Amino acid sequence: MKFDDKVPIYYQIKNYLYHEMLTGTLNPGDKLPAVRQLAVDLTVNVNTVQRALSEMITEGTIESQRGKGNFVTADTTRLAQLKEQLVMTQLAQVYEQLHALNLTDEEIIASLKRYIEQKGAGQNA
Template sequence: MEYIDNIPIYLQIKDILYRKIISNEYELGSQLPSVRQLAVQFSANSNTVQKALKEMTEENVIIPQRGKGNYVTEDVSIVSKLKDHIVTEMFDTTYDKLHSLNMNDKEITTSFNNYVKQREQDHE
């Protein structure tokens, strides 16, 4: 797995796990792979994976069960808020980049709508 140099690896692992939860690859209430399995999957140190899981536990995204492992929360609202947060971060980054090209909000909106229409046509 390739990581971005200027972002801590544990944060990148969290992001990947968030996306797997949001996309329902890891369903609500399902058990996550063990720390060791995740470390192999992410080609990362077990302590790095554990740090990501610790933060996710503090955020109530995953629930540890002693002796059984870590489970995805069953709380739909937590996952919904997580999704909203990630989408907002992505829009913030894109918006800032487009503004740096001297595009105004109307141009950005028009370009995005055209982009979505084109994608829809490409997938038909």
């Protein structure tokens, strides 16, 4: 995959793995590829992958089992939290930007609804 070289790579690796976990490429309880394999697949440094993984272990989104490797947590509540957290981060950005355009909260909701309706119509057509 391509990285944005302006953003710390370990952070982008985390986001990549979150994405895999939430879209179902990696299911709860699944084993992650070995660190070196991940590094090769993503064309990044082993140490950087290690840093991303250890942060994720600390957060509880993945679990490390001695001698076996790393696994996506089977704790679905934790995964739900992660999803919520990611959704909120995305929304926060949109909200900040729309707010900066002097939209009120009601107007933001209304525009969002309009946007979804239009997009839905476009897809159905």
